[in-house]
Amino acid sequence: MKDEPAFPIFCAAHELDSWDERRPQAAFTELAGSGCPVRRDGTLVVAARQEVADFLRHPAVRATDGVHFNLGGKRPLIPLDLDGDVHRKYRRLLDPLFTPKRVARLEPVIRARTNELIDAFADEGSADLMPALCGPLPTHLFIDLLGLPTADLPVFLRFKEAVVRPQGATEEEQQAGMRAAGDRMYAYLEAVLAERRAQPPRDDLIGGFLTTEHDGRRLTDQEIIDVCYLLVIAGLDTVTSALSCLLAWFAEHPAERRRVVADPGLLPRVVEELMRFESPVPLAHRWVTEDIEVGGRSFPAGSKVEVVWAAANADPAAFPDPLTVDFARPRNAHVGFAAGPHRCLGSNLARLELRLAIEEFHRRVPDYEITPGDRVVYTNHGVRGAIRLPITFPVR
Numbered sequence: 001m002k003d004e005p006a007f008p009i010f011c012a013a014h015e016l017d018s019w020d021e022r023r024p025q026a027a028f029t030e031l032a033g034s035g036c037p038v039r040r041d042g043t044l045v046v047a048a049r050q051e052v053a054d055f056l057r058h059p060a061v062r063a064t065d066g067v068h069f070n071l072g073g074k075r076p077l078i079p080l081d082l083d084g085d086v087h088r089k090y091r092r093l094l095d096p097l098f099t100p101k102r103v104a105r106l107e108p109v110i111r112a113r114t115n116e117l118i119d120a121f122a123d124e125g126s127a128d129l130m131p132a133l134c135g136p137l138p139t140h141l142f143i144d145l146l147g148l149p150t151a152d153l154p155v156f157l158r159f160k161e162a163v164v165r166p167q168g169a170t171e172e173e174q175q176a177g178m179r180a181a182g183d184r185m186y187a188y189l190e191a192v193l194a195e196r197r198a199q200p201p202r203d204d205l206i207g208g209f210l211t212t213e214h215d216g217r218r219l220t221d222q223e224i225i226d227v228c229y230l231l232v233i234a235g236l237d238t239v240t241s242a243l244s245c246l247l248a249w250f251a252e253h254p255a256e257r258r259r260v261v262a263d264p265g266l267l268p269r270v271v272e273e274l275m276r277f278e279s280p281v282p283l284a285h286r287w288v289t290e291d292i293e294v295g296g297r298s299f300p301a302g303s304k305v306e307v308v309w310a311a312a313n314a315d316p317a318a319f320p321d322p323l324t325v326d327f328a329r330p331r332n333a334h335v336g337f338a339a340g341p342h343r344c345l346g347s348n349l350a351r352l353e354l355r356l357a358i359e360e361f362h363r364r365v366p367d368y369e370i371t372p373g374d375r376v377v378y379t380n381h382g383v384r385g386a387i388r389l390p391i392t393f394p395v396r
Contacts, residue, residue, distance in 0.1 A: 010381045011283050012037055012045045012306055021378055025277065025314050025323050032308075032315035036297055044303055046294075047311035049318035049335070055294045055307065056286070056340030063087075063342055065287040065304070070230075071163040072178030074186070077230040078223055080342060087341060093219065094227065094345060097208050103349040106145070110353055113140050114360040122364060122395075126371060129389040134244040137357055142235035145349075146228065147204030148192065159185045160236045164382040185232065189225045197221075205231075231346070238281055239350050241385030243357055245278040246271070248376045248386040249325070250358075251368055256325070260358075261366045267355045270327050275354075276334035277325050279310035280384045284338060309335045310384075368393035 013019055013027040020027065028047075031037055037045040046055045055061060064070065064081045076082050079090040096102070117136055121127040139157065143150055162181035166174035192206070201207050209224045219227070250257040260266050288303040299305060313334045314322045337344035344350065368391045370376060377388035 009039075011308060011310075012039045012043075012047070013282075013308065013311065014380070015040055021380055022376070024310070024380060024384070028279070028282075028308070028311040028314040029316060029322055032311040032317075039306065043306050044297075044299060045306045045308060047308045047315075049312040049315040049333075051295050051297075052307060052309070052312045052335065052339060055299075055305070058292055058294055060288055060290045060292045060301075061305075062287045062289055065302075071233055072166075072175075072180075072182030073226070073229060074179065074182060075222075075226055078226040079345065080230050083341070090223075090227075091341075091345075093212055097205065097212065098346055098348055100348045100352075103352050106141070106349070106352065107356060109144055110141060110356045111360055113137055113144075114357050115364070118361065118364045125395045126390070126392045129247055129391055130240075130244055130385075130387055133357070133361065134240050134247065134386075134389065137243070138239040138353060139236050141353065142232070145205050145235065146231070147196075147202050147206050152188075155185075155188060156232055156236055160233060164233060164237050165379075182229070185229055186225060189228050190221070193221050193224060234344070234346050237383060239353050241383040242275065242278070242280040242350065243354055244386035244389055245280050245384060246274045246354060246358060247361070247391075248370075248378075248389050249274055249278065250362075251370050251389070251391055252376075253325075254369070256327070257362075258366075259327075261362045264359050264362070266327060267359055268351075269329075269332075271351060271354050271358070272332050272334065272336075273325055273327055273329055275336035276313045276319065276329075276332060277322075278384060279313050279336055281336070281338070282310035282380065282384055283308045284342075309338060312339075364396075365393050 009015065013024060013031045016027045016030055018027040018030050031045070031047045032049070034047065037047055039045060046052055062083045064076065069075065069081050070077055073081065079087050079094060082090060114137060117133050121132050139153055140150070143153055159181050163178045166178050168174035168177055196206055196210065201211060206224070206228070209219055209227060212219065250260070260270055284307050286305050286307055288299045288301060288305060290301045292299050313319070313336060316322050318333070319329070337347040337350070371390040371392045374390040376386050379385055379387050
């Protein structure tokens with residue numbers, strides 16, 4: 001293992017000698033095959049694809065310990081921080097709002113927003129795609145989706161950065177910063193919801209939360225706030241990071257890009273394979289409520305366990321030749337959108353955004369490369385993203 005890396009330790013793979021900020025996949029493959037990985041701080045790690053599935057299936061595995069909630073929340077985030085029958089109840093309420101048919105209605109908006117952003121740099125011959133496209137596209141779509149004013153976008157961006165990439169020299173300082181940002185977001189959402197209840201119903205996601213019913217019951221204000229709190233993070237950061245990773249990969253693989261440009265029908269399978277390979281959301285944590293054994297490993301009650309999706313996606317036992325991107329990969333059972341009961345609620349929307357954004361970008365800018373003399377800069381803390389993505393392209 002490395003002694004002390006120059007970047008924050010976020011994942012067990014960061015501690016391996018094979019870790020590479022730009023190309024982390026080999027380290028994830030190593031982690032998946034390491035047997036019974038444990039972080040140097042003693043945290044148990046689940047990394048192999050089959051072990052991930054078996055571990056998450058165990059009824060004693062929980063999303064939180066009931067005290068520490070994700071992303072600075074002071075209450076359980078719905079449905080991420082819930083388990084069992086309560087979790088299933090909320091999924092039955094929320095899943096219908098994110099079906100493929102429901103999110104498909106957003107296709108014209110996604111295409112239009114993508115082209116508006118491309119218009120701003122299409123005649124320049126160069127761009128940094130993170131601030132020019134990858135960052136603003138999902139954030140504007142999120143604002144549209146919830147029916148919130150565009151002028152409030154900075155509020156969400158500050159909140160997202162504070163909880164996804166917390167600042168502080170210690171975990172206690174980071175948690176305090178996250179909680180403070182969370183309190184500000186709770187106050188904002190409470191004000192928005194009070195305003196919306198005083199207005200006529202609107203056809204947006206908050207409107208859907210206000211009217212959706214299951215067994216004759218509607219969501220309370222607190223429940224809607226706890227759902228929206230989570231969606232702010234999912235909508236503003238994960239799709240941004242995924243889109244940046246996928247476009248960076250295309251910029252460095254011209255032959256494969258030309259193939260996809262010539263046949264956009266490949267994109268659904270291409271998105272799945274690149275989500276497996278890049279794994280923009282590399283891990284999650286789970287808690288164990290009683291002494292259990294999974295796959296011959298013991299997990300004591302009270303354990304906080306690091307579940308590494310990126311390692312499971314690079315496990316050669318589940319994906320032959322995992323370090324090769326194969327658009328024809330059969331049975332691509334990746335966990336790029338997590339797995340188990342808490343698989344990503346918005347995965348259908350994320351897939352649609354990624355597919356349409358890439359399709360429109362390739363239609364407008366089919367031939368591009370990383371700007372000569374420059375390079376892609378990645379972050380692998382919180383999520384994996386190309387935080388600097390400088391490209392050059394012929395002006396058409």
